[in-house]
Amino acid sequence: MHTQKKFIILAGVLFSLMLLLAACGGENGGTGDSDSGGSAEGDQKAEVTVDSKMGEVTLPTDAERIIAPYHEDSLLALGVKPVAKWAIGNSVQTYLEDQLGDLPKIEWNMPVEQVLKHSPDLIILEHGLDSYEGSYEDYQQIAPTYVMTEEVTNDWRKQIEVFGKILGKEDKAxxxxxxxxxxxxxxxxxxxxxxxxxxxxxxxxxxxxxxxxxxxxxxxxxxxxxxxxxxxxxxxxxxxxxxxxxxxxxxxxxxxxxxxxxxxxxxxxxxxxxxxxxxxxxxxxxxxxxxxxxxxxxxxxxxxxxxxxxxxxxxxxxxxxx
Structure with missing residues (x-):
């Protein structure tokens, strides 16, 4: 009886040690690879890769400060409010003013200093880049920048689909x-x-x-x-x-x-x-x-x-x- 009791205790200790080693192995991945992968996964931001006029571009899906001049309609349709609204001088898109009225204006040709002032974390532009004061590279230095293809610029349905994908709102779209x-x-x-x-x-x-x-x-x-x-x-x-x-x-x-x-x-x-x-x-x-x-x-x-x-x-x- 005494021998059987010792065996049970010893088996319990060995089982506990096995569980402890397994847990350590799971955290450290044995070779250390899983440790770095786990850390990266925890820190990694949600991203999506989409086609654009400039080729494939990877963008954050958790952007909160968005500028999409003249295409605020599609953002608002998805329940997203930009940080600034398109304007030509004092002229704005009046039909959106009930939702955008309190926002500051950004001039239609997107002066770089105005864009910087709003600290965007995502910039969305039309395919006609020549109409903007800055270059694609200028805006890219400020924030991830998506340039719509001509089809997406001209087709608001496609626009809502693409914006939905970029903003993680595909179901809403x-x-x-x-x-x-x-x-x-x-x-x-x-x-x-x-x-x-x-x-x-x-x-x-x-x-x-x-x-x-x-x-x-x-x-x-x-x-x-x-x-x-x-x-x-x-x-x-x-x-x-x-x-x-x-x-x-x-x-x-x-x-x-x-x-x-x-x-x-x-x-x-x-x-x-x-x-x-x-x-x-x-x-x-x-x-x-x-x-x-x-x-x-x-x-x-x-x-x-x-x-x-x-x-x-x-x-x-x-x-x-x-």
Whole structure:
């Protein structure tokens, strides 16, 4: 009995020693390799590698101080607020001001000293690097910099997908895109019920000049291509939108046989009064039937993005669905 007890005690001691050695081996990895690997894993930041105009680039997914001039729409759609907002002097993207109003401005051409001032940990730029004051290398020295390809710059859906990947918000990106598609489906049905095959046009009045939206100009793409609203012949004749957007004469506008016209103009623009006082304009179908709708914040119409598109849909529903 005494011998058996000693054996049990000895076995217990040996088992404890084995556990202790195994634990030490697990921490030290025997050769020391796992120790350095474990430490690196603990300190390693979350990163993602994505394609960009500059080739593959590795970026942090935990960035908190982000600058993405003119593309704040896509950030906000993902629930991310940048540290500065795009501006040309005092002009900003008005339709985003309810979310960005308290942020400092950063000039559209991204002066390097202004970028430094905001201490970003991620910079997102358009593919047209020549429009910026600094070079890619200048911005890279400040923070990891992602330059969108031309496709991502021009396609806000792709933009949300890529931003979602970069910011570790892929599920959020999928969610907001699905919600938007449902909004389009619902709005399309409501508009079809309300106006049927009637035509709609959008004109931007700046000072005393008038810009008629082509079918793919800014948020008019939502109107014609997504919602399927009928296009007036004059708009069709303009063809595809070009980089340079030229004003249209009042005489040419008299040819606009649209059933409904959205007149986009800030309060006090001379163009509103010019059209009111023009007998030629007042003889057009939309004017004669009282179907001119003045929208005093044109900024969502003159942009592309998820929020801009949703706001444009809301404008259409407000005025066209009675």
């Amino acid at each position: 999928d969610q907001v895109l699905k919600e938007y598609e449902q909004k389009v489906t619902d709005a399309k049905q409501k508009l079809n019920d309300a106006i049927g095959d009637e035509t709609v046009a959008a004109i931007w009045a700046v000072g005393n000049q008038f810009f008629l939206f082509e079918q793919n100009r800014h948020s008019a793409e939502v109107l014609y291509n997504e919602l399927g609203v009928n296009t007036p012949e004059l708009v069709k004749s303009l063809g595809e939108a070009q980089t340079s957007w030229n004003p249209i004469s009042l005489e040419k506008l008299s040819e606009l046989k649209a059933d409904h016209v959205f007149l986009l103009a800030n309060k006090g623009e001379q163009g509103i009064e010019t059209l009111k006082n023009s007998s030629v304009w007042q003889s057009t179908p939309a004017a004669k039937n009282g179907n001119i709708y003045v929208v005093n914040d044109p900024s969502n119409w003159t942009n592309k993005g998820l929020i801009a598109s949703k706001d444009t849909i809301n404008d259409l529903l407000e005025y066209l669905v009675k």
